[in-house]
Amino acid sequence: MKLVRQPTTAAAASEPLELEAEVAVVGGGLMGLGIAWRLAQAGRTVVCVDAAAAGRGASWAAAGMLAPYAELDFDEVELLELAESSQRLWPEFAAEVAAAADADVGFDPCGSLVVAVDRDDAEAQERLFAYQRSRGLDVERLGGAACREREPLLSPRVHSGTWSPGEHQVDPRRLLPAVEVAGTRAGATVRRGASCARVEVSAGEVAGVAMADGGRVRARQVVVAAGAWSRAVDGLEPHRPPVRPVKGQMLAVARDPALTLGHVIRSPDAYLAPKADRWVVGATSEDRGFDDRVTAGGVWELLDGAYAVVPSIYELELVEVWTGFRPASRDNGPILGGCDVGGLFFCTGHYRNGIQQAPASIDGVAAAVLGRRVPASLAPFGVGRFGAAPRGVR
Numbered sequence: 001m002k003l004v005r006q007p008t009t010a011a012a013a014s015e016p017l018e019l020e021a022e023v024a025v026v027g028g029g030l031m032g033l034g035i036a037w038r039l040a041q042a043g044r045t046v047v048c049v050d051a052a053a054a055g056r057g058a059s060w061a062a063a064g065m066l067a068p069y070a071e072l073d074f075d076e077v078e079l080l081e082l083a084e085s086s087q088r089l090w091p092e093f094a095a096e097v098a099a100a101a102d103a104d105v106g107f108d109p110c111g112s113l114v115v116a117v118d119r120d121d122a123e124a125q126e127r128l129f130a131y132q133r134s135r136g137l138d139v140e141r142l143g144g145a146a147c148r149e150r151e152p153l154l155s156p157r158v159h160s161g162t163w164s165p166g167e168h169q170v171d172p173r174r175l176l177p178a179v180e181v182a183g184t185r186a187g188a189t190v191r192r193g194a195s196c197a198r199v200e201v202s203a204g205e206v207a208g209v210a211m212a213d214g215g216r217v218r219a220r221q222v223v224v225a226a227g228a229w230s231r232a233v234d235g236l237e238p239h240r241p242p243v244r245p246v247k248g249q250m251l252a253v254a255r256d257p258a259l260t261l262g263h264v265i266r267s268p269d270a271y272l273a274p275k276a277d278r279w280v281v282g283a284t285s286e287d288r289g290f291d292d293r294v295t296a297g298g299v300w301e302l303l304d305g306a307y308a309v310v311p312s313i314y315e316l317e318l319v320e321v322w323t324g325f326r327p328a329s330r331d332n333g334p335i336l337g338g339c340d341v342g343g344l345f346f347c348t349g350h351y352r353n354g355i356q357q358a359p360a361s362i363d364g365v366a367a368a369v370l371g372r373r374v375p376a377s378l379a380p381f382g383v384g385r386f387g388a389a390p391r392g393v394r
């Protein structure tokens with residue numbers, strides 16, 4: 001197979017839009033498409049516009065780990081509650097998308113094994129493990145031999161690990177198109193190659209979105225779900241979401257039937273997520289704006305980290321490299337729900353865990369748009385927590 005270097009975005013020419021709907025959704029990543037689907041299911045007319053010709057945002061770039069515990073920080077209690085509520089929704093969400101789109105979305109309740117290769121890693125994991133247990137999480141510490149028993153391809157250097165049976169994975173490359181099919185089958189209109197320049201607001205109420213090519217979607221409600229690009233949409237003052245891109249480089253190796261990984265493996269330097277046809281290895285984390293270059297250093301870092309825990313990767317064919325941009329908010333929490341501008345809603349800023357947090361975020365924001373009860377787990381994540389940015393400040 002030839003090594004493919006995937007572009008992260010692609011522009012497409014399109015006719016200027018002149019549409020009217022009850023809701024316009026800006027951004028056709030997992031968040032935007034999922035919300036469009038839910039709103040269409042509820043009988044709303046909805047138009048979802050995406051600037052790229054094909055879905056190439058963070059949702060396409062992601063590894064698809066559904067791992068609320070592995071990257072847990074000690075003080076992120078509200079985020080953990082949101083993540084746990086989302087994790088409970090995942091099996092049903094995956095089944096519902098699969099049925100609505102007649103597609104396999106690669107949902108795999110495989111569990112994850114976070115491994116340590118030296119004593120320092122192990123000590124850090126012990127501290128996290130103690131905290132995870134204090135929260136009642138289903139996790140188990142394993143010695144090196146027990147780790148290898150569970151996952152025979154692990155290196156003899158693996159010192160110990162934490163086994164999380166409740167952490168799953170999905171294949172974003174299958175999920176994203178399936179959610180789009182589910183949405184369009186439910187009646188949503190999805191327009192690609194359609195870049196929104198500005199949200200139009202009149203007398204404190206949303207009036208629609210103005211497109212970069214001069215087109216327009218008239219709508220009384222707008223959901224901003226433009227991922228790492230959300231801050232660049234004009235007209236959002238005083239609530240321009242403070243979201244920045246955090247670059248991640250990724251690669252994939254072809255799967256060899258003789259070499260089996262049964263779980264997601266994470267080490268301090270890389271993770272391996274085994275999909276049906278390949279292993280996905282990620283990811284760097286770089287504050288470099290929208291620099292979409294794949295670098296020799298990035299690929300080396302990933303392969304070095306993966307090789308340290310699964311040496312057999314050395315033999316496998318490198319089939320793809322790519323980058324993506326995590327949408328990181330100022331406090332790393334997502335930005336969800338409405339604000340004091342009538343009809344304006346947000347679903348962005350999910351940073352490293354947007355796939356995992358998707359079911360709760362999508363359902364919660366859709367409920368807000370529909371005027372239904374919004375789950376309490378979304379309450380800490382309103383755009384209002386950042387205060388009102390002065391006009392003109394970006």
Ligand SMILES: Cc1cc2nc3c(=O)[nH]c(=O)nc-3n(C[C@H](O)[C@H](O)[C@H](O)COP(=O)(O)OP(=O)(O)OC[C@H]3O[C@@H](n4cnc5c(N)ncnc54)[C@H](O)[C@@H]3O)c2cc1C
Pocket residue numbers: 009026027028029030031032049050051052055056057058059060061062063064065066067194195196197225226227228229230233247248249250282283323324325326327347348349350351352353354355356357
């Ligand atoms: C390398 C990498 C690995 C990751 N791994 C995981 C993981 O294993 N598990 C996990 O839970 N999360 C992971 N994430 C994070 C996750 O991918 C994101 O948090 C999530 O996908 C964000 O979804 P989104 O819909 O908000 O953004 P995106 O998927 O980026 O979608 C935003 C969309 O908005 C469109 N857009 C932008 N501007 C405009 C505009 N002006 N008009 C119209 N459209 C616009 C873009 O074209 C894009 O399609 C990873 C991210 C990266 C980059």
